[in-house]
Amino acid sequence: MKWLSVHALKPEDLLRLEFDTVFDQQAALEGQLEPFVQALEDYSDGWMPDVVEGKRRRKYSRAAVWKSLEEERGQRTSGLGLYRTTWPALDMSLSLWFPPLPPKLGIYIDVKPLSFFAEAERCRKFVEMVRAWACGYPVSHAWAHSSDDMELADFPNFGRDDETRRRDGFDKVYEVCWLNVFGPKLVETVGRERMLSTPAHRVEELPNGSILLVTWPTVADFASKEARLAQARAHAHLRPDLDFDTMLRSLHERSAMLAPVEPRFHPDLAPLLSRVVDQAASYERQRRIAELNAWRPPEPEEWRPADSALPPDVDNLERSLEYYSDLAEHLVALLHSEVPSVFKATPESLTDADFYFWCEEFPKSRLREAIDEHAVPAIGAYLGEVLVRNLGGRWIPRQRLEEAQVLVGNRVWLPFVRARNYMRSRQSLLDYSLTWLYRVAERHRG
Secondary structure, X not given: XXXXXXOOOOOOOOEEEEEEEOOOOOOOHHHHHHHHHHHHHHHOOOXXXXXXXXXXXXXXXXXXXXXXXXXXXXXXXXXXXXXXXXXXXXXXXXXXXXXXXXXXXXXXXXXXXXXXXXXXXXXXXXXHHHHHHHHHOOOOEEEEEEHHHHHHOOOOOOOOOHHHHHHHOOOOOOOOOXXXXXXXXXXXXXXXXXXHOOOOOEEEEOOOOOEEEEOOOOOOXXXXXXXXXXXXXXXXXXXXOOXXXXXXXXXXXXXXXXXXXXXXXXXXXXXXXXXXXXOOOHHHHHHHHHHHHHOOOXXXXXXXXXXXXXXXXXXXXXXXXXXXXXXXXXXXXXXOOOOHHHHOOOXXXXXXXXXXXXXXXXXXXXXXXXXXXXXXXXXXXXXXXXXXXXXXXXXXXXXXXXXXXXXXXXXXXXXXXXXXXXXXXXXXXXHOXXXXXXXHHHXXXX
């Protein structure tokens, strides 16, 4: 029974909820959690968990929840994960802290994608679930919103250093999310009448003194002009010390950063750049696409006209060719587990190697001495072998590796020089990619 991981889906926004409360450690845990489970089952429209993960993985049931919490119970904590086996993906955790830690119940939910919550009725049910929890459990502050937008808002620091954030917590309204529960202390700080008169889609005083506030009917379109206007109006009302126009402008700037950007990558490098973009956090994805749309790799410099090629200066040509082959095998030995295509020595294997080195931040994560002594010669030889095997190239050996050449058409290429430039920095892995040199050599082959 394998669940669908939110991390396995393509990078995109998700709905995140954080809800922390306290519980009575003297009372039966099952009875205290019953209202939580009941509301989850009643209102999780289309995203109900079907897997409980504790020490064992079980099909969802209340009995499985109680059993997993019992198995996971330690001296100070217990917890479990709740997931789904089908779309949409769910990553939900239930965490319990016991004395001597402050007794705490933490509920954390990610549902991906955010677009799943485009329907007003589904959003209403989500709000009703949180309302039920907020009525049954004391809470100082809880929220649900776009995860990407909260990243751009610098949640939970909101511009504060970590020490200040830990000391003060959410002591004032730093941000208004799509769904908010403000506890009694925060309500009194703002003023109960002021908070109840907030211009918003839904404002409701709960029996325990908390206030539920929802800015807009649906969360999936939180970045629209209308939803941003509603968000800014609510925030300005709750924080009259802040400037409305400044807040609205900041929200629109965040929307612009999240607006979809159509990839228009350099065609020769699109397979590589698409994978690079997929590694970006979803809130950074559109900005990264725009950057790579504008970026163009510099033309390779590691070549000479064929009539300017240096002649061989080695005593034994065959031995030199074997040496280059052995060096290339060193790269195969290094990468074969992570990059299986490296065995094939094709243009596609160059792209796979480019992506691997970029993901690993290889020039920065390995010792410079090891890179210069081992990685650069192996990469250069491998690049040369790919030119030979796929473009009909021919090695022109030289005693100095950096002078070794591969003749392809009317140019000779310097693969070891390329490898040295390639391994300078993470950005160099793109600027001097192996893929790009190969494609240029391919075009000049004739």
